[in-house]
Amino acid sequence: MAINKLKRHIIIFVMFVTLMPTGTAIADFAVIVNKDNPVVSMGKSDVKNIFLGKKTFWPDGSGIDVYLQRAGKAHRSFVLEILRKSPQQLSMYWKQALFSGTGIPPNQLQDDQSVIKAVADNAGAIGYIAPEHIDTTVKALELK
Amino acid sequence: MRLTNTIRKKIWLCVNVALIGFIVATGFALYSNHQIKIHLTHIRDLDFDLAIRSNELLNLFIRQKNFYKDSFLFGSQDSANKGNSLCKEIKSKINSITQLKRSFHSLPPDRIETLIGLENMYCDYIEHASKLYPLLAQGEDPGKHIEALQQLAAAQNEIHNNLEYFSKFYRLHFSNNVTYLMDMTKRNSGFLTVFFLTLLVVMLGVVNLAAKRTLIIPLAHIKDAVRAFGHGQRSFPELEVMDADDDIGELGTAIITMTKDLVSTTVSKAYVDSILRNMNDSLIVTSRDFHIRSVNRSTLELLGYGKEELIGRHINNVLKDFLCGEMKDEAFDNDEELSLHLCSNAEKTFVTRDGRNIPILLSISWLKDEENETHGLVYVAKDITDRKKAEQKLQQLALYDFLTGLPNRMTFTDRLEQTLKQAHREGHQAGLMFLDLDRFKDINDTLGHDSGDALLKKAANWLRGCVRESDTVARLGGDEFAIILDKLTEPEDAVNTAERILSAFTRPVIYKGNEIYSSPSIGIAFYPRDAGNTEALLKNADIAMYRVKQNGGNGYTFFS
Missing domain, CATH: 3.30.70.270 (Reverse transcriptase/Diguanylate cyclase domain)
Known part of the structure; x- marks a missing residue:
């Protein structure tokens, strides 16, 4: 038993080391909010909760409008890294929520431009895009 | 007690009191068993069925929901069809529960209404679900039906909750009823135990009291009276107050009558004792072998002995020149041998304790009982000292x-x-x-x-x-x-x-x-x-x- 436990610890340790994000390497996505949003930074778990529909209000009490993307590199890496799901899992997650009535799936947009546009037009919106597409109309959140 | 004037009736009274008590107790036991039976029947026919069926209904619904979920999540047309196929079964199940509940009039009607409400709700739900889910399974974009899906999910949850509630309620109801029944059985057992024990104690008391009052005390009076009769008592106030119509009372009355008859027809022992005590002649009774068995007061005064000194002594000790004949044991058994000693007014001599001679006139006769059996001899002696002196004086005067x-x-x-x-x-x-x-x-x-x-x-x-x-x-x-x-x-x-x-x-x-x-x-x-x-x-x-x-x-x- 003790040996099994030790083995398991070792495996977990190895996985942890290998899966750990390698420092501040340039990410494949950026989380963006409306320019007027006072929030400048956010914890990764908060972001996750928001995008899984578990946190629906900004600190000032206004509602959060979440924008997902249908596909793309940014979408993939965001879902993997922040939500810790595969895109299929995420879609299943929201289907289940829809079926059981626990939540309504967020809006899904075609590409980064649509996201930027939607975020720029909506004060309570949040979304993610590839970092190279960030422009002045939106504000990128610093992830902690 | 006029009612219980014979011993048979008295015994029957005691037996009947006990019998009635035990019949009442048995009645209680039967009644409580009947109650338990009614409850058990109710539980078997309604509560058990309801618990089973409502649980089956819940399971059916969950299966259907899972089929729909599968069809929705994975786009499986087959699952959607399976879900739809369960619809009829669920409806009939709800119906059967409603029917079952209707057949028991004891249930409040609002419960049935709740069930009917649930049935309606399910019909409404299934109408939409059976259309929408297969549609979605075919690849329809759920984004278009979000509102319908929301409504379905809400209905689904409500129905699920209701069914769960029903299932839980009936299961609880069943278990509560069984528990209640168990409690009732336990309570009845306890009650019956207490009842039987109380009854037993009361019976014991009643039977004891009745036996004591009607049998034991009167019999004790009679026993005492008979004993006292043996000692010479001739009036029995305890027996006088007895009920003459009663068996035992009759016995008491008979004893009183017997006593009165005896007093009027026979000489009492006290009377005889008094005569013997006060007679001036000496009286000695000996056994067949001439040992003194009793003496009267005059004998003791004449001879100067105490009573204890004389009893058991041989007659030789006081009667001078008494020849017993051959002292053979068998002689004492022979009346003829003994009859040689019988005499009437023979002049004999007593020897006193201090050795003086006293001239006496002695008569010896049989001591016989009613069957003419000889028990010994009776000696009656008259002190003739004075007569002897007078005779001597006369002789003196003559000679x-x-x-x-x-x-x-x-x-x-x-x-x-x-x-x-x-x-x-x-x-x-x-x-x-x-x-x-x-x-x-x-x-x-x-x-x-x-x-x-x-x-x-x-x-x-x-x-x-x-x-x-x-x-x-x-x-x-x-x-x-x-x-x-x-x-x-x-x-x-x-x-x-x-x-x-x-x-x-x-x-x-x-x-x-x-x-x-x-x-x-x-x-x-x-x-x-x-x-x-x-x-x-x-x-x-x-x-x-x-x-x-x-x-x-x-x-x-x-x-x-």
């Missing part, structure tokens, strides 16, 4: 002179004859002195009869002092005395005696201050010299004595 105590003429004559016969037989002489006091008549006349009597008494003493033991001095009457001189060897012996007499009379008799002088005239005759028989001898002695008188008295002379 001896009253004044001087000397033999009188009759005794004298008798003795003289005896002496003469003996002298004749043995061939020796006997002498007879005839003696008369000189001037006795003068003394009597001048000094009085009492002086004469004093003189006579003194003269008698003197005469007795002057003769031998074997000689007899007698007073023949008046102032005449006679002396028989037995076995004389020669006449000179008589001379000596006569001389002694004359010298004795030289002294005076002093009576009331008077000196009385007297002298005798003595005539002496001898046998066989002077006469051959008593009459002749007397006559000759008398003649000799007259000769002395004629010569002036105070002297003696021989007939020849």
